[in-house]
Amino acid sequence: MGFGRSGRSNNHSTVTAAGAASMNCQEGNDSSCGCGGHEEKKMLKCVVVGDGAVGKTCLLMSYANDAFPEEYVPTVFDHYAVTVTVGGKQHLLGLYDTAGQEDYNQLRPLSYPNTDVFLICFSVVNPASYHNVQEEWVPELKDCMPHVPYVLIGTQIDLRDDPKTLARLLYMKEKPLTYEHGVKLAKAIGAQCYLECSALTQKGLKAVFDEAILTIFHPKKKKKHCSQCHSCCSII
Template identity: 55%
Template sequence: MAAIRKKLVVVGDGACGKTCLLIVFGKDQFPGVYMPTVFENYVADIEVDGKQVELALWDTAGQEDYDRLRPLSYPDTDVILMCFSIDSPGSLVNILTKWAPEVKNFCPNVPVILVGNKKDLRNDQHTKEELAKKKQEPVLLGISDSS
């Protein structure tokens, strides 16, 4: 059992890839079907600087229906992953208008990591066509990829 325990809470719009990210990280599996999450918890045992860490991964609901419940996940959080989806420019806008203010209110001194999910869809032709119908394009932040 790990002597160090940390809590990581993931927030972002519904269907932006939060649950998939956690399942891939915690269970090394890629879920095939989208199922909206209310609250799910996963545990990942990782090694950081030669020390074993038990990382509690808290998956939260991004849908507005759960705005009143989500704050129950914030106490004792050590780090926040704030997620948006590359194929949903609105999810990035919501980082600024919804998620950052909410996290600042409930977790004012907690470090935040911004995560862009669904990178594989950035150059997907179908995704580009669907976004073009709405006069949008996949999110590009001027970040260079090393992979």
């Protein structure tokens, strides 16, 4: 199944899947897209989790607004809706942001009910966030929503070659995490797939949400990684 995108408005984006998913909508609000017709749309819920400051909010804002936020914004994204059509039926893909800080441990799970897919994020230039995927985030999701599939996402890949970031990591005797690190972790935690992206350059960004949609409708029974989604998902 292949996905393409023809554009994105302030409140909605266009996502299509060859032969199975297509969408054409106008600007609207979070509950409807203003497309003609009155058919009720099913809400598909995608929740993003991970340590604080790994780029979750920027990931969502860059995708939804087609632009990287100019200033750092703490978790204020909250909820966004993208209208998609899958198998001839319209759906709303709800994107939900969460705060990764420990202070929100009791509050955060309140946003989990009815989730269709989780995106577990870590920064490829923050080894602690990588380790916390297995130590903190997977246990939390398995405890709260044991039957919901999740995709592992490596963020901030544009910083792998950033001199200041490399100097900081060198000072702490650390290195950026590689794609192979992500693949290994995805296998270990039973993720549907491992993908990595940059919210700043938008490299790999579209593939992340294409995979989220694919996972909702076609979750893999046998969890395995896929090489940037090309081999098993045929994203184009």
